[in-house]
Amino acid sequence: MEEPVDTATAILASAAVLLRERTFDDVSYRALADEVGISERTIYRQYPTRAHLLAALSNWIEQTCLPLPPFVTVSDFRAAVHERFRAFDASPAYAYVGARASAISPTIDTEPAFITRAIEAMLDVEAPMLNRRDRRRVAASLRYFSSAMFWARLRTSFDLDAGEICDAFDHAVDTVLARLPDATWAKP
Amino acid sequence: MTAPALSGTQAAILAAYAELIEELGSDDVSYRVIARRAGIAERTVFRNYPTRVDLLLATAAWIEATLFAREESASIFDIPLAIRDAMERYDARPELAHVVAETAMRGVSGASPSPGREQLERLLNAEVPSLDAEQRRAIIAALSHLDSVGTWVTFRREFGMDRRDIADAAAWAAEAVLDGIRDRVAPQRDA
Structure with missing residues (x-):
């Protein structure tokens, strides 16, 4: 017990x-x-306040019900986000709580989410030659396209299912990464 | 984006509520305080907006259509500039920006997470008509997502960016989305 x-x-x-x-x-x-x-x-x-409840509830749901698969490479990152979007489709109420909680004015000293740090770490390894500003632009873009907000927006205003949202996500990741010169990527 | 048709009373209620959100935060504003600020009876507020969700949805739409309104872009390739301007406007009114962002994410009918979508579709269809349905959807989805207050909230909260960095990164990402269609533009007759 x-x-x-x-x-x-x-x-x-x-x-x-x-x-x-x-x-x-x-x-x-x-x-x-x-x-x-x-x-x-x-x-x-x-x-x-309800904002405190919303923030805490979202954290708890994320840790208990929607844990993010770990990733190191870009392809692992894509797979992890796909898995997450499919989990959102299976529990839309939980996903909307996550999307809302990430939109409210922070109630406590909020640390950046785990996925933010993981994306930054991934870029450090995968694109070590990237300059600081571009790395931040790329990290911020990837973070935002992998968010519960992206899922919620595409489901609510575009009526898309998880498979279609994963396709739109892949397309967005492709366009962002295509901006980086080849020489900034780590050689295998 | 079209502003919802409002009566004078409704506009006064929404303006009063927006003002109070900036002063007190969105959690602590009672109908009575809103009524007093708008100079009307509390029951008039209830008659127009029976629930807090009704009131929030209407207020978020009003803020988007007035305080955060943007000029219509003439081209899909102007959207990054519009996004840059929008980010600056959100940054000037942080409390209202959070309210609009949260309201869009409620997943209830009436919440409109992508108010600029129709304009984007119109521009894209006119300028780059050769895209297939899936490509079109991916581009509209990505631009709608970037052209929203959620971008400002996320970049600020997750990366600690300031106004200038947010505007830069959001416009940069939109340019990246447009990179894929720069070589697909149809000749424009009245260019």
């Missing part, structure tokens, strides 16, 4: 359960309190 989890985590786990039947906007503190079996005040103590 696992140890009982702390209150903060229990709240997030219950919120994730409620997300299966309603949107985040409809997960009230009242309903959450009933679900966990604690008082509404206890939830407010942990998460003073």
